[in-house]
Amino acid sequence: MEPFFAGASFIALYGISYGIVLFMLSVGLVLTLGLMRVVNLAHAAFAAIGGYVAVGLMNTLGMPFVAAALASALLVGVGSLLIERLVYTSLYQASELDQVLMTIGLMFLTTASLNLVFGPDVVPARLPAWLMQGLDLGFRKVQTYRVFVIALGLALITLLWLLFERTQFGARLRAAVDNRSMAAATGIDVRRLYSLAFALGSALAAFGGAIGFAMLPLEPLYPFKYLTLMLIVVSLAGMGNLRASAGVAVLVGVVDTAARYLLPVAGAFVVYGVFVVLTLWRPNGLFAGRVR
Amino acid sequence: MNRLLQWPSLEAPFWVAALAVVVIFPSDLSLATAIAVMALFAVSLDLALGIAGILTLGHALYFGAGAYAAAALATLGWAEPVSGVVLAGIAAALLAGVAGPFILRSRGLPLIMVTLVLGLFAFELANKASDFTGGDNGLSDIVLAPVLGVFHWSVYARVEYLYVLAFLFVGFQGAKRIVGSSFGLALRGIRDNPVRMAYLGAPVQSHLLRAYLSSALLAGVAGALSAQTTRFVGTDVLSINTSIDVLVMLVLGGTGSLYGALVGAIVYMLVHHLAAEWNPYHWMFIIGALLVFVVRIGEGGLVGIARRITERSRQTIGRRAKGRP
Incomplete structure (x- = not known):
């Protein structure tokens, strides 16, 4: 019984914290897809840039970890507004093929630039000491970092829930996701909403990339490595389904962790297999056809 | 009017030039062979993506299936190459026959994701199944008998090329x-407006499946040719890079033609050959720039540009002819 419990609590803790980071990375994609129907494969690039910026702030300016993550989210969010204006506005009307090509192109350019500036290796960075030490949960000792990420994730989910359900901005956003032209007809400035949602999504991805660097190591190929997991989350959650995305992200995190822990030989492929089966079962997301 | 018909005058010179490569560049024939393999693969993707509008990011699945099938046949003692290629193509088409009905249920973004993840799944599978791959x-x-029992494979890749x-000629x-x-016309109709084609009574799903199968067949043939001519199959034939490479080739040249x-x-x-010495990360600048460039110049890629120039x-x-009566 004892080893079973140890294994289960390991999977729960590591899987959930991993899932929380996945949620931060992909929630912006769920939002922009639902709102703009833009296939933004370059979304993962914002997460990578966020991680690099945060680590840079920590290593050169000596900023504390959480402050650096917040600052990086802010910087990337503001920067993404510029990119949205320059690149994405022309993509809203483009065909899906053009969107895919353009955003894959941006992803290649980001990876090549990250390599050029920071080199091909994983960026050396360390968590602050207070997150590295063990935390006694009563039944087992765990790394404080994992618990911290889970707590941070729960706080973030609550904040986002309040933002989407309890504010004007959220109400408009939900209206635009459900029916874009009807929302525009009632006087909602959908274009501005697009820009804000895009910046919010990029900032969240950057925050996830910064907070999660100890789980998803920063390297030039980061956008390619984690894009698939993000797409899996988005696709299972269904476009624009924000409520489902948190649950799905945690589910993906737990399944992937459990598979790697219990079947090290099979590794990554279990999560792909589960995705393929679930997609065949429900091609439009797990919650398609239900009231959101 | 069918756009294809605007280019027949250039096609014959193209094939003559392709033959002349043997005489003009006798020392670069392995590169020419690799180009011809990828050209056939790109043609197969054009059938699915350009003509039928099936937006797939995982076409390496069929290229890889063909390559492994050809290698497996050769290791099992089936040394005759031509029938090996045909069988490998059929194997890839069979795989598409199994996966296609599920894949083609989705469209647009979900389709992209399913094909992408299926491709990754196959790649991981090939990595794990090291007994076979x-x-x-x-x-x-990979040991092969001479082509048609007469032409021996050579170091200079002349027979290979x-x-x-x-195969490229026949496939094309x-x-x-x-x-x-008329089937092709229906496919282009489905690509442009599937709902209207369904209203017109076209069997949309079975048309798409047939297009997907033909495309997988050609992709499998290309993969088999790659395995036979290089006498090597690595797991990279299934990798996402292979899928993206062929996509970039196709859109660079122009889809649908x-x-x-x-x-x-x-x-x-x-x-790529000229940049072979480069750091692979720097090569990504080229791919990224090419993709952005292709979207910016709009429909048709290089062929589209050439067409616009000739039309202009x-x-x-x-106009000049009219000016001088």
């Missing part, structure tokens, strides 16, 4: 036939 070492013990070129003509037929697949494969492979010059010539 050789894992990271790949399969290199002509062998692949023959077959693809052209499909595109020119089949000629674009040939032009794009040649240009892309030549640039034809108009100016026409």
Whole structure:
């Protein structure tokens, strides 16, 4: 019984914290897809840039970890507004093929630039000491970092829930996701909403990339490595389904962790297999056809 | 009017030039062979993506299936190459017959994701099944009989090149036939407006499946040719890079015209060859810039540009002719 419990609590803790980071990375994609129907494969690039910026702030300016993550989210969010204006506005009307090509192109350019500036290796960075030490949960000792990420994730989910359900901005956003032209007809400035949602999504991805660097190591190929997991989350959650995305992200995190822990030989492929089966079962997301 | 019909005058010189490569560049024939393989792969993708509008990011699945099937046949003692290629193509088409009905249920973004993840799944599978695929070492013990029992494989890749070129020619003509037929017309209709085609009574799903199967067949043939001519299959034939490479080739040349697949494969492979010494990360700048460039210049890629230039010059010539009565 004892080893079973140890294994289960390991999977729960590591899987959930991993899932929380996945949620931060992909929630912006769920939002922009639902709102703009833009296939933004370059979304993962914002997460990578966020991680690099945060680590840079920590290593050169000596900023504390959480402050650096917040600052990086802010910087990337503001920067993404510029990119949205320059690149994405022309993509809203483009065909899906053009969107895919353009955003894959941006992803290649980001990876090549990250390599050029920071080199091909994983960026050396360390968590602050207070997150590295063990935390006694009563039944087992765990790394404080994992618990911290889970707590941070729960706080973030609550904040986002309040933002989407309890504010004007959220109400408009939900209206635009459900029916874009009807929302525009009632006087909602959908274009501005697009820009804000895009910046919010990029900032969240950057925050996830910064907070999660100890789980998803920063390297030039980061956008390619984690894009698939993000797409899996988005696709299972269904476009624009924000409520489902948190649950799905945690589910993906737990399944992937459990598979790697219990079947090290099979590794990554279990999560792909589960995705393929679930997609065949429900091609439009797990919650398609239900009231959101 | 069918756009394809605007280019027949250039097609014969193209094939003559492709043959002349044997005489003009006798020392670069392994590169030419690789180009011809990728050109056939790009033609196969054009059938699915350019003609039928099936937006797939995982076409390496069928290229890899063909490559492994050809390698498996050779290791099992089936040394006759031509039938090996045909069987490998059929194997890839069978795989598409199993996966296709599920894949084609979705469209647009979900389709992209399903094909992408299915491709990754196959890649991981090939890595894990190292008893069959050789894992990271790949399969290199591919022994083949001479082509048609007469032409011996050579170090200079002359037989290899002509062998692949023959398959490319046949595959291209077959693809052209499909595109020119009423079935091809229906496919382009489905690509542009599937709902309307369904209202018109076209069997949309079975048309798409047939297009997908033909495309997988050609992709499998291309993969088999790659395995046979290089005598090697590594797991990278299934990798996402292979899928993206062929996509970049196709869109660079221009989708939907089949000629674009040939032009794009040649240009892309030549640039890649010239940049072979580069750091692979720097090569990503080129791919990224190419993709952005292709979207910016709009529909048709390089073939589209060439077409616009010829049309414009034809108009100016026409205007001049009118100016002088």
